[in-house]
Amino acid sequence: MIDARLLESLDNATKDCISCGFCESVCPTLPASDYDLSRGARGRVLLGRALYKDLKEKGATEVNVADSFYSCLDCFACVHVCPAGVNAGEVSDIAKEIITATGSPLESQKKNVATMIVNSTMKYGNPLGLRKKAASWSEGLEFDGSSKTLLYTGNMYQLMPFSKSMGAMKAKLGNRAAERIAGYFKSHPQFIKLSGMFQDRTTREEMENSLRNIYALLRKSGADFNYLGEKEPYPGTFLYDLGYMEEFKEYANTVADLFRSEGVRRIITIDPHTHNVLKNNYPGVVKNFDFEIVYYLDLLDNKMFEPGEEDIEYHEPCYFTLREPVYREPEKTLSLAGNVHKPRRSGKNNFCCGGPSELLYPELAHSVSERRREQLEAGRGRRVVTACPICYANLNRDRDVTDIANYLSEHIKG
Amino acid sequence: MDLKDELRSIAGNHVFSAKEEIIPFLSDASYFTGDEPIAVVVPGTAEEVSKIMAVCSRTETPVVVRGGGTSLTGASVLKGNGIVISMNRFDHVLETSVEDKYVVAEPGVRLDELNYHLEQFGHFYPPDPASSRAATVGGSLSTNAGGLRAAMYGTTKNWVLGMEVVMPDGQVLQFGGKTLKRTSGYDLTSLMVGAEGTLGIITKAILKIWPLPETKGRAVAYYKSIESVGEAVSELKRLGITPMIAEFLDRLTMNSITRNKGLKFPQDAEYMLIIDVASTRESVERELSGAADVLKKFGPIEVTTTTDSGEMEVMYEARKGAYASLLTERERSTQRVVIGDIVVPASKLADTLKESIEKMKELGIHSGLVGHVGDGNIHANIYADLEDEDEMERVEKFQREFGAIAIRHQGSVSAEHGIGMEKMDLLIDEFEGKHSLGTLELMKKIKRVFDPGDILNRGKLLRR
Numbered sequence: 001m002i003d004a005r006l007l008e009s010l011d012n013a014t015k016d017c018i019s020c021g022f023c024e025s026v027c028p029t030l031p032a033s034d035y036d037l038s039r040g041a042r043g044r045v046l047l048g049r050a051l052y053k054d055l056k057e058k059g060a061t062e063v064n065v066a067d068s069f070y071s072c073l074d075c076f077a078c079v080h081v082c083p084a085g086v087n088a089g090e091v092s093d094i095a096k097e098i099i100t101a102t103g104s105p106l107e108s109q110k111k112n113v114a115t116m117i118v119n120s121t122m123k124y125g126n127p128l129g130l131r132k133k134a135a136s137w138s139e140g141l142e143f144d145g146s147s148k149t150l151l152y153t154g155n156m157y158q159l160m161p162f163s164k165s166m167g168a169m170k171a172k173l174g175n176r177a178a179e180r181i182a183g184y185f186k187s188h189p190q191f192i193k194l195s196g197m198f199q200d201r202t203t204r205e206e207m208e209n210s211l212r213n214i215y216a217l218l219r220k221s222g223a224d225f226n227y228l229g230e231k232e233p234y235p236g237t238f239l240y241d242l243g244y245m246e247e248f249k250e251y252a253n254t255v256a257d258l259f260r261s262e263g264v265r266r267i268i269t270i271d272p273h274t275h276n277v278l279k280n281n282y283p284g285v286v287k288n289f290d291f292e293i294v295y296y297l298d299l300l301d302n303k304m305f306e307p308g309e310e311d312i313e314y315h316e317p318c319y320f321t322l323r324e325p326v327y328r329e330p331e332k333t334l335s336l337a338g339n340v341h342k343p344r345r346s347g348k349n350n351f352c353c354g355g356p357s358e359l360l361y362p363e364l365a366h367s368v369s370e371r372r373r374e375q376l377e378a379g380r381g382r383r384v385v386t387a388c389p390i391c392y393a394n395l396n397r398d399r400d401v402t403d404i405a406n407y408l409s410e411h412i413k414g
Numbered sequence: 415m416d417l418k419d420e421l422r423s424i425a426g427n428h429v430f431s432a433k434e435e436i437i438p439f440l441s442d443a444s445y446f447t448g449d450e451p452i453a454v455v456v457p458g459t460a461e462e463v464s465k466i467m468a469v470c471s472r473t474e475t476p477v478v479v480r481g482g483g484t485s486l487t488g489a490s491v492l493k494g495n496g497i498v499i500s501m502n503r504f505d506h507v508l509e510t511s512v513e514d515k516y517v518v519a520e521p522g523v524r525l526d527e528l529n530y531h532l533e534q535f536g537h538f539y540p541p542d543p544a545s546s547r548a549a550t551v552g553g554s555l556s557t558n559a560g561g562l563r564a565a566m567y568g569t570t571k572n573w574v575l576g577m578e579v580v581m582p583d584g585q586v587l588q589f590g591g592k593t594l595k596r597t598s599g600y601d602l603t604s605l606m607v608g609a610e611g612t613l614g615i616i617t618k619a620i621l622k623i624w625p626l627p628e629t630k631g632r633a634v635a636y637y638k639s640i641e642s643v644g645e646a647v648s649e650l651k652r653l654g655i656t657p658m659i660a661e662f663l664d665r666l667t668m669n670s671i672t673r674n675k676g677l678k679f680p681q682d683a684e685y686m687l688i689i690d691v692a693s694t695r696e697s698v699e700r701e702l703s704g705a706a707d708v709l710k711k712f713g714p715i716e717v718t719t720t721t722d723s724g725e726m727e728v729m730y731e732a733r734k735g736a737y738a739s740l741l742t743e744r745e746r747s748t749q750r751v752v753i754g755d756i757v758v759p760a761s762k763l764a765d766t767l768k769e770s771i772e773k774m775k776e777l778g779i780h781s782g783l784v785g786h787v788g789d790g791n792i793h794a795n796i797y798a799d800l801e802d803e804d805e806m807e808r809v810e811k812f813q814r815e816f817g818a819i820a821i822r823h824q825g826s827v828s829a830e831h832g833i834g835m836e837k838m839d840l841l842i843d844e845f846e847g848k849h850s851l852g853t854l855e856l857m858k859k860i861k862r863v864f865d866p867g868d869i870l871n872r873g874k875l876l877r878r
Contacts, residue, residue: 016745038438046437047437081547083738083741223523
């Protein structure tokens with residue numbers, strides 16, 4: 001049986017659609033899937049409607065909806081052009097929650113790769129069980145153990161070298177073989193740590209460099225903070241994104257308890273996904289989640305940057321532009337150190353990097369990122385700058401993309 | 415080999431037949447739901463389309479061709495048995511010639527994307543239906559789409575020079591060409607425009623392009639009576655003033671734009687008339703003042719003028735999004751906004767608008783009235799609850815009466831949305847009104863010549 005609340009949410013999220021197709025025109029996964037409409041925004045809403053009707057009338061469905069909803073990047077580009085205010089991203093989120101709910105009639109549509117990640121996160125506090133590796137960037141750096149302010153990396157930068165390799169491996173193996181392997185791993189999560197052997201070494205160096213630069217920028221700005229090192233857990237973003245809400249709730253409470261036990265009052269986030277999940281999703285599942293969440297760019301001393309003349313093409317993270325409230329600090333800060341240009345698809349018309357699909361649909365992710373690269377290359381900027389590790393890892397195919405922290409670090413006075 | 419295998423042998427994995435792959439193809443922007451196709455094929459080349467059509471012709475399999483799926487009359491969903499061919503993968507602009515004033519585009523290119531491309535060359539393709547964000551070249555050619563700028567530039571048919579077409583038997587033919595004029599036999603290019611995918615499949619289009627206007631200006635007038643709107647537009651026409659855009663909106667629509675876009679209008683205005691002129695920098699003020707003088711003759715509450723491009727763009731988008739604004743004000747989710755679409759000669763506008771409003775009142779129709787009045791095109795944006803039989807019956811009756819008003823004033827039952835499944839009876843009404851049912855018989859004969867097996871978009875446009 002499906003929870004009546006979920007069914008009602010699906011009804012509300014889909015019933016206003018008039019099938020005008022406007023959402024399709026901005027959905028990055030539609031052209032990337034060679035126009036398989038079930039992998040586009042309108043298709044997701046129509047399938048959501050069909051799923052609602054089936055569940056309401058028959059309590060089950062014969063339609064295999066999982067790939068449609070899991071392939072959604074959750075970028076929310078669609079809602080900004082919908083004349084009826086429908087959000088295909090939200091429809092996908094609800095549908096994924098229905099698929100993964102305990103006792104769901106769609107149980108068989110669960111993705112093994114997703115379940116594997118969820119099991120590992122629940123067991124190890126990291127999707128790949130790699131907390132030790134996740135802390136290695138901080139070797140030799142000093143932190144203030146008594147500070148109530150926490151630098152919280154959320155492990156996102158650190159996961160990129162592995163997710164990139166795993167995505168590439170999954171693309172090589174094909175979906176079926178990858179699902180079979182993931183099916184084994186999901187029951188034997190201890191073996192997931194083997195994924196640590198499959199890392200993109202260059203990406204790891206780049207990511208660790210970014211983390212060190214973020215640390216240095218904050219320190220130069222006079223910030224004092226603690227860091228949990230190997231104790232730092234992943235925030236559980238995947239659990240939320242993959243629709244595992246029951247697990248997400250349990251996990252988020254564990255993370256919040258850890259923050260409390262460490263005496264944390266203020267949390268500095270360094271990537272848009274972690275920032276969003278703490279700011280917008282945790283308060284819904286953790287009672288009295290009253291930590292101050294602040295983005296690291298807000299703490300930087302802007303006077304330290306040397307004005308630069310370089311033309312840069314800034315790729316905005318979807319979480320900062322397509323969701324409310326819009327967060328403009330990355331662009332403002334970059335403008336202090338360079339001439340910022342943005343591709344045509346920016347702002348409320350932003351085009352995702354494809355990254356959120358990397359683990360489940362690497363080929364789709366690659367196709368989306370290729371399109372985004374073309375758009376960025378058509379711009380006036382000579383160097384592409386990103387403000388999210390996922391965007392960075394997905395767009396940086398030719399080692400020609402720069403993370404915002406690295407760009408800013410190059411432009412410090414003196 | 416069954417049909418699906420044959421299709422796979424041509425288009426590889428671009429053939430969909432699983433339920434979840436098919437469901438999105440059952441809907442377009444109309445209120446019709448299509449029947450389930452045996453398969454959906456998304457070919458990538460004209461050669462593939464040709465082979466697919468040869469198979470469909472041999473197996474007598476009906477075919478619906480689909481572009482952006484923005485049809486408002488159900489033209490792009492399947493009725494009965496058959497397959498759907500989606501042209502989305504034909505999404506490239508192939509050639510642009512500023513010197514020769516044409517662009518060659520594939521049918522899956524969306525109109526806004528085409529115009530973004532042309533802007534880089536200082537040019538544009540004028541047809542601008544409200545769905546231009548999602549509508550494609552192929553679909554808009556097949557519907558003979560219009561839009562706001564049709565007042566000056568005409569509809570799609572004025573901008574198509576030639577095309578490549580795959581015939582139902584698989585032949586690949588070239589119609590028209592790259593020159594701005596030609597007299598080389600029957601104009602098959604024109605015949606294809608507005609044919610709603612019933613004659614052949616467009617795989618390439620050669621479109622005329624035009625330099626972007628040097629500058630634009632706008633005069634806006636607010637009136638209390640609908641007659642004033644109609645008379646003002648007729649007078650502009652009579653004096654030889656050809657606006658680029660001539661749009662009107664009623665109070666209901668203005669109110670919804672105020673609520674959704676924050677734009678304010680004078681409180682006692684019942685109707686708004688927007689007149690845009692496109693001209694050179696030297697003459698735009700003169701032309702604008704000429705248009706404003708005309709608007710002032712018909713008792714306006716207020717007339718304003720502007721040449722501020724930002725201000726004009728905000729209102730252009732609000733007008734283009736009027737349908738969207740009305741949609742947000744639906745009382746129930748089962749309600750749709752069904753769009754009536756008629757056209758009359760400009761001199762008949764005042765009477766047509768008055769009679770349409772009376773008919774709406776008589777039938778208890780809740781509708782916003784807007785229109786591209788520069789070319790006599792009126793839209794009734796009707797709130798219609800698809801699950802309320804009584805309301806749907808009244809809406810259908812109004813649509814029939816709305817068409818009858820147009821016919822009475824020597825207009826047409828469809829200005830720019832086509833016939834599809836929605837207006838097949840109205841089309842008969844139109845030719846009956848002209849005592850010319852023979853015209854429809856001639857159309858049916860043409861259809862038989864192009865498509866003897868009646869496999870292309872069966873059950874649309876012409877009643878069998």
